[in-house]
Amino acid sequence: MGDRPVILLVAHEHADLVEGEFRARYDRDYRIELVGGSAAALDRLRTHVADGVQVAMVAAERRLPDAPAVELLHQVPAVTSTARRVALVPGEEYADALDEMRAALLRRDMDTFVGIPRGARDEEFHVALIELLSEWGWSVARPTVTATDVVALPGDRTATAIHDLLDRLGIPNRTLDPRDDEGRALVESVGPDAELPVVRAFNGRVLAAATPAAVAEAMYGGYDSIPPGQIADVVVVGAGPAGLAAAVYAASEGLSTVVLEREAIGGQAGSSSMIRNYLGFPRGISGMRLAQRSRVQAGRFGARFYTGRPARRIEPGPADEPEHHHVHVDGVQMCARTVVLATGVTYRRLGVPAIDDLVGAGVHYGAATSMAREMTDLDVYVVGGGNSAGQAAVHLAKFAGSVTMLVRRASLAETMSDYLVREIAATPTISVSTRTAVVDGGGDGRLQYLWTQDLDTGERTKTHADGLFCLLGAEPDCAWLPDGLALDDHGFVLTGRDVPRDLWPDGVPPASLETTLRGVFAVGDVRAGSMKRVASASGEGASVMPLVHAHLALLREQEYGT
Known part of the structure; x- marks a missing residue:
């Protein structure tokens, strides 16, 4: 009691x-x-x-x-x-x-x-x-029941990444020590020489030498189970807000829909501790809950999810199969009449080798919501000035003794929503250092200190640090896309009339969310000119469906002559 x-x-x-x-x-x-x-x-x-x-x-x-x-x-x-x-x-x-x-x-x-x-x-x-x-x-609370067990020694960085994945997916989980009875029994069920971490997923499958990607694939279906020769009406690459919205609307309208996600369903938004300005949630909603509900919604309409491997390339259909594209992941080829690119963006790296060597040992890229409990009464730093950084700082402040935001710009208001600026100002344990950058850091096996630099004076300061969370802004991951797909100077996908006229296929501009490859669309943060907000990404995911239907109708007309 x-x-x-x-x-x-x-x-x-x-x-x-x-x-x-x-x-x-x-x-x-x-x-x-x-x-x-x-x-x-x-x-x-x-x-x-x-x-x-x-x-x-x-x-x-x-x-x-x-x-x-x-x-x-x-x-x-x-x-x-x-x-x-x-x-x-x-x-x-x-x-x-x-x-x-x-x-x-x-x-x-x-x-x-x-x-x-x-x-x-x-x-x-x-x-x-x-x-x-x-x-x-x-x-906040430790789970009283568990759906997934992770057997690992203290300080195992891979196990930390697995816990972060599970928390982003909303799956209750716990850590077992391999030296304790329950942990030892689980390891021995695989074999006496099983390599840690060992993970028992909610479906009963046990993985040795587990990685986040392997756990994700075990949870939501392996690519190897994709039926050979299957041609999907829509393949959505990326399961952030834009991709999930596209999946919900495509599947609800009777289209065979497949979603490919390399990491956790929900994307970057899935790691947000609380989104307060999303339409229809007056009390706010965590990114995990939003992603979880959207995945369930899409699945109930019939969308299939495959996670754990990145898409490697897209090939336009060959001459004898011009009606569909080929989407390749490691070891598997998916055939798709249309492709929706919703791969979002990744957080930029600090570019400080001593810091990057400590990722998973006090240093985290992204909100790493699962690590907030581990920061109780400690000194934590957040690098970044966007909404994701603000949400992370507010959440961490519920646990940490102090949270310091390090921002290169002169003011948070330049890059952050007003409601978050006010929330940060009202939180006494959060301080903001503007015009400041991290230039070095280190520690004995985990982060213990940072060197910061005043960007105006050049002065450097050494400070104690127990945790560093880096949310540095957006870089698109588009290097894997085919050469015929136009990108802007920053690597974002060009669509519609933003495509230079000399790249218009057959002299006709692509549809508003269509790329320079017919039947390949881009939505959300990966698209050049997008708003980079959860609500706008979801809106684009829904808005692409009339264009998908139009392309499918064109394919039917070409095939049947009607």
């Missing part, structure tokens, strides 16, 4: 109603506690922190005897930074409280506000709470 995380209720006038509503739904999995005021709540929180008790949520009635709820919730992160914070507004006060609550949200004094239920089955109330508890459980 004592192991259950706490939901702390702070209520006075409506205390019985609030306590009854929470106990009716959450008393099995959480320890529900009620106090009557702000001072008592802070005292209880301090006691729980001192005793090592996890607090999942603090829910406070708007008016308390000794302080407003907003004032209390503002103070909660100084005691326990990971607890979700909710203001409970009585129905009769709701209209008058809206401006106050919205202002508090903008200041990040709380996570959300909800009306206190006035009757049975107020599911909107509980949806808001369950979403917050779900995100808390994924990003």
Whole structure:
């Protein structure tokens, strides 16, 4: 009973109603506690922190005897930074409280506000709470059940990468030590000389010398299971927001749809701890949840996913098979009447050898959400000034003792959404160093220090660092594409009338999202001129479908003469 995380209720006038509503739904999995005021709540929180008790949520009635709820919730992160914070507004006060609550949200004094239920089955109330508890459980709590086990020695960098993949996929996982009974038994089930890490996937398959790519392929279907001779209407290369949207719309419209992804389904967006400006999610949604729901949605319409290997090349159909293209991955060829390129971008490397030698040992490219728990009370640095870097900093600040953002530009506002700039400014454990770059670093087996440089004065400073998360901006991965596919000077795919006139096939401009290869389209971040936002990538993934249908109709006309 004592192991259950706490939901702390702070209520006075409506205390019985609030306590009854929470106990009716959450008393099995959480320890529900009620106090009557702000001072008592802070005292209880301090006691729980001192005793090592996890607090999942603090829910406070708007008016308390000794302080407003907003004032209390503002103070909660100084005691326990990971607890979700909710203001409970009585129905009769709701209209008058809206401006106050919205202002508090903008200041990040709380996570959300909800009306206190006035009757049975107020599911909107509980949806808001369950979403917050779900995100808390994924990003903060250790899993109480596991779907995948990883047997590895402490400090194994490959195992760290596997855990990051599993967390991005939303798969509960745990680490087993090969010297313990359970870990040893799993290794011996493969063989006494099995090379670590050993992974038991949720489907029961056990892998020795596992890698993230091998685990991904074991989870969602190996390429070797693709039926020979299959011709898909649409092959989507890349499963970020753009690729997932394309898959959902293609499959829902009856097209045979295959999605190829080299890493985790969800792409870079899948590692975002919280996306707050995505349409339809007023309380925000993690990149993992968005990717997970989109994958399930596409799969229910019939889309097939194959992960773990990168696409190596695309070949236009030969003269005897002009109606489809060939997409090659290692050892396998896929035939596709149309191809949608949605490969997104990758984070640029720092280009500092001493730093890159420590990737997986305190240094991470991308948000590495799974590592945030390992940064508790440590000194962490985030390199980058875009939205992904801001989201990573805010998430890390829930655990780390300090988070320092290192930004080459003079201001975050030049490259970051305003809501994130405000959130960072309102988080006391985040500091921002502008016009600053990382020039060196190192440590004994893992990151221990950084050298930074002031880009205006040239002055260098050595500083202690336990973690470095690099989110440096976008580079497209287009070197594998055929020569006939036009790219801009930065390597992004050109489409539509952005293609130079002398490259128009047969003197006709490609369709708006079509490349210089007929039947090959580009959407999302990989496309030159795209907005580089999750919502716009999803929009392009949906918008490409009329163009795909038009090309398929043209192929049918050429084949049948109708």
